[in-house]
Amino acid sequence: MTIHVEDLKFQCIIGILDFERIKKQDVIVNLTINYNYENGFINYADIVQIVKENMTKSEFFLIEDALNSLNLKLIKEYNSINNIKIKITKPSILPDCKVSVGNHYKSQS
Template identity: 25%
Template sequence: MNLAEPGQATIRIKNLRLRTFIGINDEEKQKQQDVIINVLMRYRVDPAIEHNDIDHALNYRTINKAIINHVENGHFLLLEKMVSEVLEIVMRDPKVCHAQVEIDKPHALRFADSVSITLCDQRD
């Protein structure tokens, strides 16, 4: 687990529930399914604290809107691909130092609540 460094803030988007086309079976390709997205983002918070201004903070609302638009309008065969693309959206913001994205596909397996995949990235 990558711990936040001093001067970094951690922002979490928890349990973002969306519907999209996800899967390889014919039924999955034609009927939207629920996914649950969790995002963790870290960024250097000192400028935001110093200036008390949104222009110096990480605008998580903008990132959230981009995720919603991409997932709800997308068609994905693999959960891995969806997670990778959502992570790319998060990392587009140059303020993000580290990000982790986990997406759950509820009821993907019999007797299991969900299947999830997690990917992370960070800037050097």
């Protein structure tokens, strides 16, 4: 089975620039989770909550660190996950474009 979470938008502290450490900014998270349904379903509402809580509480400096943290948190929480594709976008950081960083993770189990 595959869960798709598209355009999850919320605000958090993320970034290395001085002003990014002071004021929350919009982020958009997209993720695709492939998992073994035979071990039970994964509630997508719980996935959304984990993503939002992890990012708002951690106040990451780098998007790359946020990606790795989300992957580890989700893999630890749900051992039926086979792989995860995550993309985090900062839509307002540059005036003429959106910037994103993404990665595809495969479970080690």
